Amino acid sequence: MMHIYVYEPRDERIGGLMAELGAAQIVPVRISDAFFEGDLGMLTLEGHSSRPFLLADSALVIGQITRLRGAGCRNPIIILRDFRNTRAAAGTLDCGADDDLVIPLRAIELRARINSITRRAHGHAAPSLNIGEVTAYFDGRDPEVAGQRVFLSGREHAIFQYLALSASKVISKAAIYEAVYGLSEDQPFDKVIDVYICRIRKKIAAAAVSGHGYIETVHGRGYKISAPEQAGYETGDTLLPAPADSGALTYSSGMTIETAAQ
Known part of the structure; x- marks a missing residue:
């Protein structure tokens, strides 16, 4: 399961968005304008930085991103907009957003994008x-x-x-x-x-x-x-189990290290 903060002030849009997220096993937590006025310092605590923000594009979005990043928030931030707007998208990305997408968007793609942002934030380029x-x-x-x-x-x-x-x-x-x-x-x-x-x-x-x-x-x-x-060797290879009583450690690269007899 994946928890995600969702800012969508339009009641006519929130129902469909929540249903789409739920279908992809994403647990949405709806937030309001008041969230950005509160203590955002909690987002810097251990455990909070992995939860992404999904923000609907609005006149407030640049200020919301600025507040989050200004508070030290490193959470993934993804913007959803109704229509393609290259200049506006460039503005949110330059301000600190990680992605800027045009709806409709399937949750399966959103999940993949969030996973990509999250793993790279933790230093993992590979899947x-x-x-x-x-x-x-x-x-x-x-x-x-x-x-x-x-x-x-x-x-x-x-x-x-x-x-x-x-x-x-x-x-x-x-x-x-x-x-x-x-x-x-x-x-x-x-x-x-x-x-x-x-x-x-x-x-x-x-x-x-x-x-x-x-x-x-x-x-x-x-x-x-x-x-x-x-x-615990300083190597990027994976240690594979060696055959019983072989007296050797075998790595995925094919390298074998002989060990002292037991």
Whole structure:
């Protein structure tokens, strides 16, 4: 699931837009003019920066973008306009928007554009990332572990993807909670993140040749997703499991490192 802030002041347009977003498993949170007058500093907190803004073009849009960026907001900002206007689009992009689109627009395309902006904001140009035996996709697909798909629920996928975007970095439970739930009216009990993390670990470990769960608990700080310790070499290659008792570590590039006999 993906949460997104939506600014569309026209009641005759909001219903169709919300339905289109919902069909693509995007959870819209409608905001009003008052949102931009409030404390935008919360958007700089961990967990909030992954939630995009979808802003309908209006006389206020340049001011809205300026306020968001001026508050330190790094969230993706996408403008929706009724008609193509090259000069106006250039103005929003120069002001800090990430994309400027003409409606009608299918949510599946919008989701792909948001995924592209988000992964690049986290330093990932490629549509996927290898973490040991795990392949994390940034286009909405479930991860693969040792070559087989691991099916995740909507919440599990949102948590996994948020961790994967910041692979090898410690992410606090509060940040994960905000990224997955945030302003949603469905606010669960405090331990729900722990429960989901446990489920994801079990699914990954069941599929991994190594049996490794890949999501580590860093006590007092949060969680991080990373490969087993043996994969900690300074290399861009993925560490592949070596045959039993081979005494070697084999990388995806074909390079093999002999290790000392046990």
